[in-house]
Amino acid sequence: MSTPIPAAAAGRRFDRKRPDIASGLFTGLTGLATFGILAILAAILGNILYHGLPGLSWRFVSTIPRKDMFEPESAAVLSMIVGTSIRVMIMTIFVIPIGVITAVYLTEYAASGSIYTRIIRVAIANLAGVPSIVFGLFGLGFFINFIGKNLDQLTHQSGPLFGKPTVLWASLTLAVMTMPVVIVATEEALKAIPPGLREASLALGATKLETILKIVLPNALPGILTGAILAISRAAGEVAPILFTGVAYYMADLPSKLTDQFMDLGYHAFVLSTQSDNIEKTRPILYATVLVLLMLTFSLNAIGIIVRARIRKAMRAGH
């Protein structure tokens, strides 16, 4: 009945018993690359943990550095922890409302194909890819030299009050930088809410605004928090945007006003690795500082990733 398969076509390509060496090699090589990356990650974390832990002490994290920051006996990082925390907190206050409202517009109001939506999305993608040092220049050119100097002129300051690096300008610069993070995370959370929930609310006579405020946003709260946490962990480790906008090499006191400068963990790690005249002596301090910074960003990141995974699971279950 059926035409016999020509011998050539029935040849070795269909012979499943032959070991597939090329595939094995390919799988092996790509697998090696994958686990190579994971190994590098483990090596970085392990190395920092191994060398950093001995340098970590209660005195180190709870003292304001008064004497030599490069001496193991007097080095301390409380000022830096406080400075980093303050700048990310102020940043959060600014970035969350703007990010959440933008995400609400994109998911709830915008027609998916409209030109505005497309331009906003391009702008967000672009903002996420602007080099961090350019944000630093922007902070200097816009916040300090334009807004700050003009504010000083308007309020007739005797010396520069706003027209100089301050924790406020550093935080605002970071807020501009982390806006895409918050928008994307919030958008994900909003999309995960089943449309039926909105439709039910609208069918019961709630207006659109009521639906958003009372149904959509409360349900999206975990996702919004994730966005905030991811933004904070991203901002906490960034140094380049604050270089010219607010960070100080050394301050004897903690910052107390919005117009004060501040010390910063990441910047301090940079200072320790480039400004020390005896690297062997400062090495343990550098390791310990880096470890504190990593612990801060990673604990935040881990929370963000876990909450995000849960939301994604709920989203899959909901559809």
Added chain:
Amino acid sequence: MGCSIRASPFRSARPDPTQPFPRLPHRYSDTAKRPSGWMGIHRGHNARPLEWIAEKFIFTVSLSAIAMVFLIFLFVGREALPVFLGDTDSALVQTVIPSKDMEKIAPDRLARYLGMSVSELKTKDADTLRTMMEIREEAANEVPAAVRDDKDATANTTEWKYLLKPHQWTGYSKPEYIWQPVSAIHKYNLVPLVIGSLKTTLIGLAFAVPLSLAAAIYVSQLAPPSWKEWIKPGIEFLSGIPSVVLGAFAFLVLAGFLHDIFGYRYRLNAFVAGIALGLTAVPLIFSIAEDALTSVPRSYVQAALALGASKWQTAWQVVLPAAAPGVFAAIVLGFGRCIGETMVVLIASGNASVVSWDIFDSTRSLTATIAAEMAEAVNGGHHYRVLFMLGTMLFAVTFATNLLGDAVMHRLKKQR
């Protein structure tokens, strides 16, 4: 009673199957294509001013992302504008205007002479201006005679020919590209910095692209599905490491480790910085490429396997070409990431501005230059302006790569 289901008004509202189905608005939005009156307020019984205000407010706020991109371009560019327009003068010895001639010269010329804008000039009184001019005069007289007689002392080094072309400075045997902004004669040649940036970026990509593409192929095509859930977040965890930490790691560990293998001369060099830079790009490239590879329709793979292709032939000759635009976008965005990275290069590259393509030479990138020198540049001075010009260039380059990468990814999403 007579009120049967058959007589229910809902029955009659049922669509007639012979008629085409009525078009429904594709979103639940009540603003979609509704007739509305002046500014959308007078909509009969549907008028809801609060809703209208809220919607307009939300729309306005959502434009802030666009506004920010604009403002960045505007204000970084604004500080650099005098260099682009040729309005800065960085010559060491300038024609001195005697302070007694102050009243005779035009305000815009005076403003430029004193390095301020015309509006700033108006806020100062005559005595202050006279003092400033006297200071300029004294400073000019204090320049040592040997330097003053230098043929380059009157050269405005922010002109394009000095910025881009090699110049034979006094004391050099041949024309050279030199970036030396803090010497007596400010040398602002951009070529060493551009080469430094490109060199570290290309080393970083040469390291990151094969590694992350291989990992993306493995995770999306070859790995057991249950592993994927662990490997993917694992690699993306790398993006959570702050770049200053990667820089410090490169400085503390990587430099020594690679030195033991390659035995190069300078401990911190383009190669060390490039590898560390690659590590910052790996999670980005991996994540985009993996997404692109995963979204290749499963039927392609099944068809290839059914035709007798082996697993690696399927992955290499079917899946990878089908995902090529996504992979391209990943590489383009990785390039933008690498060329804009600051702290890693600042800490690990050695920061010597030399023109050399040797990967084991110390090097200085655009980003590191801005970060390291802004603190010592006078606000509003020529050094400051040139650094902002570097920033504008960086922004332009990353803007282009982002647009390109985004356009490719958008087209992909549309197709699927």
